[in-house]
Amino acid sequence: MARIALASSASYVDDPEIKVLSEALAAVGHEVAVEVWDDEAVDWHAYALTVVRSTWDYTDHRDAFVEWARRVPRLRNRAEVIAWNTHKTYLRDLAEAGCPVIPTAWDVTDEQTLVAHADAWRLPVGETEWVVKPAVSAGSRDTARWSDVDDALAHSRSLVEAGRTAMLQPYVASVDAQGETAVLFAGGDYSHAVIKGALLAPGEGVRDDRDSRERITPTTATDDQLDVARQALRAASQALGGGLDLLYARVDLVAGPDGAPQVIELELTEPSLFLPNVDGAAERFAAAITTTVNSLGRV
Ligand SMILES: Nc1ncnc2c1ncn2[C@@H]1O[C@H](COP(=O)(O)OP(=O)(O)O)[C@@H](O)[C@H]1O
């Protein structure tokens, strides 16, 4: 039995996943508290383990969030993982390690640069759909799909002018029919996978919400998907010097133009783990938490 904190943002303490995980932890004898990460009154030292969960409002306060993570003892995932993973430039580290990632250009503000990237990616500029999104984001906030290059450029520019890092990617066409596959790991082991339906509709403009939840269907990861997911986790470990000791990980994959998996996102910070969607998933995460608590010792 241990005291465990699940860290949330104030608006998501009632998230269904928090409830399911709390029940699974209570069932194996742990005492669980849901705590708000930026609540100054919380004594994080009182917990044997703090698990980052529904802290989705951090995207407006990333520096404060990373500072908080550094202050909390016995935090999972670890603060250094969170510092690296809350900015999507981590995708560069994955690509540099040879992991297949959706082609991405950063801070594009003029047409010439966009055309140069399109040429390098062998994409006809006029017939391509684009995604523009900020490098610090969750739940598709400030993300959009554009068929007009000028719209894509205007969006990218507006992010850059607001002092943010803008990402430009080709819209991966397979997402419309096949969605993306989230591959979930508990304590380093593959646990389960789900398919998430497409989120960005053509012509919808910039999104500002995280509450329009995707359609979720349980699935089994293919060997190819597992290979790429594990490659992404190895690349993360390499980028951070090893010893990450990940309690949870989610690797989101899409089928690239040749059908092979590409990483769209590696979520080591506050991923939805889709515990209510898959039988046994919450119990597996509770078991991984118990293993972590035992390895840390009691308080
Ligand atoms: N290049 C892309 N091609 C197709 N769909 C995309 C692309 N980038 C983002 N999306 C869609 O937008 C959603 C949010 O983007 P994502 O990169 O996962 O950021 P986050 O989930 O952190 O907001 C994805 O789940 C997917 O539906």
Ligand SMILES: [Mg+2]
């Ligand atoms: Mg995502």
